[in-house]
Amino acid sequence: MFSMLQGIPQETLIDILKHQTTIHSIDFSGLSFENEDFSGKTFIGCRFSNVSFTGVKMDRCRCRMCFFEFSAFTASSFTETDIQFSSFAGVRISGCTFAGSDLLNNNFNGITSFDTSFNDSDLYNSRFIMASLADTSFQNCNLKKTMFMQTPRSNVSFKSSNTREALFGKGENPE
């Protein structure tokens, strides 16, 4: 579902985020969140473009058709989330964890990821085209149809993941 509500005052937006468990079609673009706990919430058709998440907990959240484009995630936790058909294009991720998550059909193109874990996650049909990955681990992940193309990597681990079913660029070796 997707139908964006815009122009809501910032205080109201923060109030909605804190008190509602299921949030539909709201544009949170440009906001900053620090040390908040949004664990267990459901977001459907929401927009979080250019949002700063620092020390935010979004464990066990469920997202569908959400847009986090060009946001910054720092020292935040997204463990056991269920995020599908969403876009994280151009997001800067540092010191975060997505461990144990269902991350199917997501757009991670152009992300810059440092010191981040995607361990034990299902990344089926997600894309990491033109992403920059350092000290990032994809251990024990489902990488079927996951694309890593033109993706510079340093200290990236794919241990116990099905890299043969993933799609890498020409001459790009998974290890």
Place this chain on the structure above:
Amino acid sequence: MKIYYHFSREGFSNGYLVGNEKTGKAIVIDPGVMNRELLAHIEQNRYQLEAVLVTHNHASHHNGLKTLLKIYSPKVYAADAELNGRKTTMLQGDGSFSAAGFTVRYFSVPGHSPDSLMFQIEQVLFTGDALSAGRLGETNNVYGKRNLLTHLKNKLMTLSDDLILLPGHGPPTTIGAERMYNCELSRDRIETETAAVERLTGLRQMHQCI
């Protein structure tokens, strides 16, 4: 406007149901499969299905049409005169029409197939197989690729960065993201590996400060 995303496991393609809450009418885009889930979305919302838009004549994008037309009587819009033996309202070139209370703009983008179309409804563009996140649609030859690139650059890249792109395969994206991270579309903006390393170094330094 409400959009329901529908994944077909048969052709791994995306289909969409676009509902208009004001008129109670709906549009289906690329019915790759017609199943209980899509039927439930239409019925639970009590939508009157007014139109089916087909981005191009490939089975994974209209396989569900036959079943859909047994249940409902929508108008079928495509660039091909006939789909699965059913007559369509043929769309050629670029233009617009009204359906379900929406103004639907369409753009011809041949390359992936000669009949490829993109449909825009409000701030959402359904790209079919012409473009997906970070990638250009598959083409059979260099001429097709050049043709597709020219059409996309002239018709797509002139639109607003905020415009949401919902493709026929793969995850969603926006014009802004494609401008930055689709190297085939914006070769002049390709980020070099050096720049990527610089970004990572900056992020490392930021992390050390925390």
